[in-house]
Amino acid sequence: MSDPDRGCLGFKTIWNANALIPIPEGLHSGDAAALMCGGATVWTVLSRYGMQPGDRVGVLGIGGMGHLAIKMAAAMGYHVVAFSGSGSKKADCLAFGAKEYYLTNGESMEDMEPLKHLLLCGSSSEDYTL
Structure with a gap:
Protein backbone atom coordinates (compact mmCIF):
# COMPACT_ATOMS: atom_id res chain seq x y z
CA MET A 1 0.00 0.00 0.00
CA SER A 2 1.13 3.54 -0.61
CA ASP A 3 0.97 6.59 1.60
CA PRO A 4 -1.38 8.85 -0.43
CA ASP A 5 -0.17 11.97 1.36
CA ARG A 6 3.57 11.62 0.80
CA GLY A 7 4.45 8.74 -1.46
CA CYS A 8 4.20 7.71 -5.05
CA LEU A 9 6.05 4.39 -5.00
CA GLY A 10 3.21 2.21 -3.78
CA PHE A 11 1.70 -0.51 -5.92
CA LYS A 12 -1.87 -0.01 -4.70
CA THR A 13 -3.91 2.41 -2.65
CA ILE A 14 -7.51 3.01 -1.59
CA TRP A 15 -9.32 6.19 -2.58
CA ASN A 16 -12.88 7.45 -2.39
CA ALA A 17 -14.38 6.78 -5.83
CA ASN A 18 -16.03 10.23 -5.82
CA ALA A 19 -12.58 11.84 -5.89
CA LEU A 20 -11.40 9.92 -8.97
CA ILE A 21 -11.72 10.60 -12.68
CA PRO A 22 -11.61 7.57 -14.99
CA ILE A 23 -8.96 7.58 -17.69
CA PRO A 24 -10.73 7.60 -21.08
CA GLU A 25 -10.33 4.60 -23.38
CA GLY A 26 -7.37 5.08 -25.69
CA LEU A 27 -5.47 7.42 -23.34
CA HIS A 28 -2.32 5.75 -22.01
CA SER A 29 -1.99 6.00 -18.23
CA GLY A 30 1.49 7.53 -18.63
CA ASP A 31 0.01 10.36 -20.69
CA ALA A 32 -2.83 10.82 -18.21
CA ALA A 33 -0.31 11.09 -15.36
CA ALA A 34 1.27 14.13 -16.98
CA LEU A 35 -2.11 15.85 -17.00
CA MET A 36 -2.32 15.50 -13.23
CA CYS A 37 1.00 17.27 -12.72
CA GLY A 38 1.58 19.99 -15.30
CA GLY A 39 -2.06 19.94 -16.38
CA ALA A 40 -3.40 20.48 -12.88
CA THR A 41 -0.88 23.27 -12.30
CA VAL A 42 -1.90 25.10 -15.47
CA TRP A 43 -5.62 24.48 -14.89
CA THR A 44 -5.43 25.98 -11.41
CA VAL A 45 -3.92 29.21 -12.70
CA LEU A 46 -6.25 29.51 -15.69
CA SER A 47 -9.42 28.83 -13.72
CA ARG A 48 -8.89 30.60 -10.37
CA TYR A 49 -7.38 34.02 -10.98
CA GLY A 50 -10.07 36.07 -12.70
CA MET A 51 -9.12 35.49 -16.31
CA GLN A 52 -11.90 36.15 -18.79
CA PRO A 53 -12.37 34.87 -22.36
CA GLY A 54 -10.65 37.28 -24.72
CA ASP A 55 -7.96 38.30 -22.17
CA ARG A 56 -4.44 38.45 -23.57
CA VAL A 57 -2.60 35.66 -21.77
CA GLY A 58 1.13 35.23 -22.30
CA VAL A 59 2.83 31.85 -21.95
CA LEU A 60 6.59 32.07 -21.39
CA GLY A 61 8.45 28.77 -21.63
CA ILE A 62 7.22 26.28 -24.19
CA GLY A 63 8.12 22.93 -22.66
CA GLY A 64 5.64 20.35 -21.40
CA MET A 65 3.76 22.74 -19.11
CA GLY A 66 3.86 25.56 -21.66
CA HIS A 67 2.34 23.33 -24.34
CA LEU A 68 -0.49 22.41 -21.97
CA ALA A 69 -0.95 26.07 -21.01
CA ILE A 70 -1.36 27.10 -24.65
CA LYS A 71 -3.85 24.34 -25.41
CA MET A 72 -5.94 24.91 -22.28
CA ALA A 73 -5.90 28.71 -22.48
CA ALA A 74 -6.92 28.66 -26.14
CA ALA A 75 -9.72 26.18 -25.40
CA MET A 76 -10.96 28.49 -22.63
CA GLY A 77 -11.22 31.39 -25.08
CA TYR A 78 -8.15 33.41 -24.07
CA HIS A 79 -6.03 35.26 -26.62
CA VAL A 80 -2.78 33.32 -26.18
CA VAL A 81 0.59 34.96 -26.82
CA ALA A 82 3.52 32.50 -26.75
CA PHE A 83 7.12 33.45 -25.89
CA SER A 84 10.15 31.24 -26.47
CA TYR A 102 7.54 36.12 -30.02
CA LEU A 103 11.19 35.18 -29.63
CA THR A 104 12.64 36.25 -26.29
CA ASN A 105 16.18 36.52 -27.60
CA GLY A 106 16.28 39.57 -29.78
CA GLU A 107 12.90 40.04 -31.44
CA SER A 108 11.44 43.49 -30.86
CA MET A 109 8.22 43.52 -28.85
CA GLU A 110 7.71 47.29 -28.87
CA ASP A 111 4.54 47.05 -30.96
CA MET A 112 3.07 44.17 -28.98
CA GLU A 113 -0.18 44.95 -27.18
CA PRO A 114 0.03 44.62 -23.37
CA LEU A 115 -0.77 41.31 -21.72
CA LYS A 116 -3.39 40.97 -19.02
CA HIS A 117 -1.77 37.82 -17.55
CA LEU A 118 1.57 36.03 -17.92
CA LEU A 119 2.17 32.36 -17.10
CA LEU A 120 5.83 31.57 -16.43
CA CYS A 121 6.17 27.95 -17.48
CA GLY A 122 9.93 27.70 -17.86
CA SER A 123 12.53 26.64 -15.36
CA SER A 124 15.10 29.27 -16.27
CA SER A 125 15.74 32.27 -14.08
CA GLU A 126 16.94 34.56 -16.85
CA ASP A 127 16.06 38.24 -16.73
CA TYR A 128 13.58 38.61 -19.62
CA THR A 129 12.83 42.01 -21.08
CA LEU A 130 9.14 41.68 -21.91
Whole structure:
Protein backbone atom coordinates (compact mmCIF):
# COMPACT_ATOMS: atom_id res chain seq x y z
CA MET A 1 0.00 0.00 0.00
CA SER A 2 1.13 3.54 -0.61
CA ASP A 3 0.97 6.59 1.60
CA PRO A 4 -1.38 8.85 -0.43
CA ASP A 5 -0.17 11.97 1.36
CA ARG A 6 3.57 11.62 0.80
CA GLY A 7 4.45 8.74 -1.46
CA CYS A 8 4.20 7.71 -5.05
CA LEU A 9 6.05 4.39 -5.00
CA GLY A 10 3.21 2.21 -3.78
CA PHE A 11 1.70 -0.51 -5.92
CA LYS A 12 -1.87 -0.01 -4.70
CA THR A 13 -3.91 2.41 -2.65
CA ILE A 14 -7.51 3.01 -1.59
CA TRP A 15 -9.32 6.19 -2.58
CA ASN A 16 -12.88 7.45 -2.39
CA ALA A 17 -14.38 6.78 -5.83
CA ASN A 18 -16.03 10.23 -5.82
CA ALA A 19 -12.58 11.84 -5.89
CA LEU A 20 -11.40 9.92 -8.97
CA ILE A 21 -11.72 10.60 -12.68
CA PRO A 22 -11.61 7.57 -14.99
CA ILE A 23 -8.96 7.58 -17.69
CA PRO A 24 -10.73 7.60 -21.08
CA GLU A 25 -10.33 4.60 -23.38
CA GLY A 26 -7.37 5.08 -25.69
CA LEU A 27 -5.47 7.42 -23.34
CA HIS A 28 -2.32 5.75 -22.01
CA SER A 29 -1.99 6.00 -18.23
CA GLY A 30 1.49 7.53 -18.63
CA ASP A 31 0.01 10.36 -20.69
CA ALA A 32 -2.83 10.82 -18.21
CA ALA A 33 -0.31 11.09 -15.36
CA ALA A 34 1.27 14.13 -16.98
CA LEU A 35 -2.11 15.85 -17.00
CA MET A 36 -2.32 15.50 -13.23
CA CYS A 37 1.00 17.27 -12.72
CA GLY A 38 1.58 19.99 -15.30
CA GLY A 39 -2.06 19.94 -16.38
CA ALA A 40 -3.40 20.48 -12.88
CA THR A 41 -0.88 23.27 -12.30
CA VAL A 42 -1.90 25.10 -15.47
CA TRP A 43 -5.62 24.48 -14.89
CA THR A 44 -5.43 25.98 -11.41
CA VAL A 45 -3.92 29.21 -12.70
CA LEU A 46 -6.25 29.51 -15.69
CA SER A 47 -9.42 28.83 -13.72
CA ARG A 48 -8.89 30.60 -10.37
CA TYR A 49 -7.38 34.02 -10.98
CA GLY A 50 -10.07 36.07 -12.70
CA MET A 51 -9.12 35.49 -16.31
CA GLN A 52 -11.90 36.15 -18.79
CA PRO A 53 -12.37 34.87 -22.36
CA GLY A 54 -10.65 37.28 -24.72
CA ASP A 55 -7.96 38.30 -22.17
CA ARG A 56 -4.44 38.45 -23.57
CA VAL A 57 -2.60 35.66 -21.77
CA GLY A 58 1.13 35.23 -22.30
CA VAL A 59 2.83 31.85 -21.95
CA LEU A 60 6.59 32.07 -21.39
CA GLY A 61 8.45 28.77 -21.63
CA ILE A 62 7.22 26.28 -24.19
CA GLY A 63 8.12 22.93 -22.66
CA GLY A 64 5.64 20.35 -21.40
CA MET A 65 3.76 22.74 -19.11
CA GLY A 66 3.86 25.56 -21.66
CA HIS A 67 2.34 23.33 -24.34
CA LEU A 68 -0.49 22.41 -21.97
CA ALA A 69 -0.95 26.07 -21.01
CA ILE A 70 -1.36 27.10 -24.65
CA LYS A 71 -3.85 24.34 -25.41
CA MET A 72 -5.94 24.91 -22.28
CA ALA A 73 -5.90 28.71 -22.48
CA ALA A 74 -6.92 28.66 -26.14
CA ALA A 75 -9.72 26.18 -25.40
CA MET A 76 -10.96 28.49 -22.63
CA GLY A 77 -11.22 31.39 -25.08
CA TYR A 78 -8.15 33.41 -24.07
CA HIS A 79 -6.03 35.26 -26.62
CA VAL A 80 -2.78 33.32 -26.18
CA VAL A 81 0.59 34.96 -26.82
CA ALA A 82 3.52 32.50 -26.75
CA PHE A 83 7.12 33.45 -25.89
CA SER A 84 10.15 31.24 -26.47
CA GLY A 85 13.86 31.51 -27.03
CA SER A 86 13.59 29.05 -29.92
CA GLY A 87 12.03 29.75 -33.30
CA SER A 88 11.59 26.01 -33.79
CA LYS A 89 8.54 26.00 -31.49
CA LYS A 90 6.51 28.58 -33.41
CA ALA A 91 4.58 26.12 -35.61
CA ASP A 92 3.59 23.99 -32.60
CA CYS A 93 2.50 27.02 -30.58
CA LEU A 94 0.29 28.33 -33.37
CA ALA A 95 -1.14 24.84 -34.00
CA PHE A 96 -1.94 24.50 -30.28
CA GLY A 97 -3.93 27.76 -30.34
CA ALA A 98 -1.53 30.65 -29.77
CA LYS A 99 -2.54 33.74 -31.75
CA GLU A 100 0.91 35.37 -31.54
CA TYR A 101 4.49 34.13 -31.11
CA TYR A 102 7.54 36.12 -30.02
CA LEU A 103 11.19 35.18 -29.63
CA THR A 104 12.64 36.25 -26.29
CA ASN A 105 16.18 36.52 -27.60
CA GLY A 106 16.28 39.57 -29.78
CA GLU A 107 12.90 40.04 -31.44
CA SER A 108 11.44 43.49 -30.86
CA MET A 109 8.22 43.52 -28.85
CA GLU A 110 7.71 47.29 -28.87
CA ASP A 111 4.54 47.05 -30.96
CA MET A 112 3.07 44.17 -28.98
CA GLU A 113 -0.18 44.95 -27.18
CA PRO A 114 0.03 44.62 -23.37
CA LEU A 115 -0.77 41.31 -21.72
CA LYS A 116 -3.39 40.97 -19.02
CA HIS A 117 -1.77 37.82 -17.55
CA LEU A 118 1.57 36.03 -17.92
CA LEU A 119 2.17 32.36 -17.10
CA LEU A 120 5.83 31.57 -16.43
CA CYS A 121 6.17 27.95 -17.48
CA GLY A 122 9.93 27.70 -17.86
CA SER A 123 12.53 26.64 -15.36
CA SER A 124 15.10 29.27 -16.27
CA SER A 125 15.74 32.27 -14.08
CA GLU A 126 16.94 34.56 -16.85
CA ASP A 127 16.06 38.24 -16.73
CA TYR A 128 13.58 38.61 -19.62
CA THR A 129 12.83 42.01 -21.08
CA LEU A 130 9.14 41.68 -21.91
